[in-house]
Amino acid sequence: MAFPGEDELVTLITPVTDSCGLDIEGIKVTRAGRKSVVSIRVDSDSRPDLDLLEAVSQEVSARLDAAEERGEVNLGAGYTLEVSTPGVDAPLTLPRHWRRNRNRLVELLEDGQKSVWRVGALAPGEDSVVLVRPVKKGCEMRVLEFSENPRAVVEIEFATPPAAETELTGLDYDQALAWQEENK
Structure with missing residues (x-):
């Protein structure tokens, strides 16, 4: 069971973001000892609201938990999931x-x-x-x-x-x- 890289996480959560009409703007995994923080930034042309971000967070969490149970990924002794939008200070790159x-x-x-x-x-x-x-x-x-x-x-x-x-x-x-x- 390996600690997942960004590409692996993108592959794992893309079905969720695609079904919600969202683009993945960034993923960052920070290991803090045995635990980790998974930060995912998503956006869309229609500006996702808090309800959509909460729904995406729940679906992504379920996918991550299922992948851990199958032994595909290991996020440590526990993880915190953060799903948000990039914010106005994000550079315009695309x-x-x-x-x-x-x-x-x-x-x-x-x-x-x-x-x-x-x-x-x-x-x-x-x-x-x-x-x-x-x-x-x-x-x-x-x-x-x-x-x-x-x-x-x-x-x-x-x-x-x-x-x-x-x-x-x-x-x-x-x-x-x-x-x-x-x-x-």
Whole structure:
């Protein structure tokens, strides 16, 4: 009976997350002596609520317990299971992260420089995203290519976003490119 690795746990719990329409955003197993903590981060486009997270936690726990009983995994003398969402401080590393944060502010780090943009439409091929920010006379728009390996995190915003920005982030990708071309 071996202590399970991340890949083994992903294989074990994917049927549960798939059936609930969730993506596994990360798994971390921390051994603390004979016991362990299994932390699983999940997310979806519809933002999982606490009831769904509780249901997933119960199903995953049952699968882990059954795998231990069959001798497939060994999580130690006992384990604590934590199922949560990534949180707003998680970096945006995949196209789905950008899609899920549309209309939100993000802090972008490029060439050692920080800038703040509002997330717009994802390209149909999911290889780039439209970003918008205010300038003196309106708004500036740009397309960020994911091949540039951007570093970005969501900025917490307490005020209602300006209508001019949300109007632009509400455009689909082709409409946004047309607006950008017209407003050079």
